[in-house]
Amino acid sequence: MKFRIRCVGKALLVVVAIAVLGLVVMMLWNWVVPALFVGARAIDFAHALGLLVLSRILFGGFRGHGGWRGRRHWRKWEAMTPEEREHFQAAWRSGRDRRAGD
Template sequence: MKFRIRCVGKLLLVVVAIGVLGLVVMTLWNWVIPALFVGARSIDFIHALGLLVLSRILFGGFRGHGGWRGRRHWRKWEAMTPEEREHFQTAWRSRHTPREGE
């Protein structure tokens, strides 16, 4: 039961986020573009959502931080023993500390 409620809540959050993003894009477009370019028209909500999808396709935006790659590194970190973690940290620090003259 809790799983269903959580899934419905996430779905509702996604729908609301898409709606808010579409409204923001539509408002900004209608405020800026017609004032800058002669002959540019205002857009409606559906066109604003289409513009969001197009920007996602062209520029690859809306990504989360880390993604699968970050989770893989976290799993590797969690699987290390405390000695392995300490060795990793000292090696990391020695590679990433500035040397004299740099």
């Protein structure tokens, strides 16, 4: 039962986040673009959501780090030998431990 409630909560959160992002895009577009360009028109909520989808397709997402950069690092990790991986993990841990002590 808790699993269903958690899933419904996450789905609701995603829907609300998409609606808020669409609203923000619509408000920013209607505030900035018609003032800058003479022939530009205001957009409605559906067009703002379409603009969000288009930006997702063209620029690779809203996640921050993902996209092509993460895949490149994964390919690099897969190409390492077990010794190289262990050396990398040890260096990464020592750097992380140093930062935590600052």
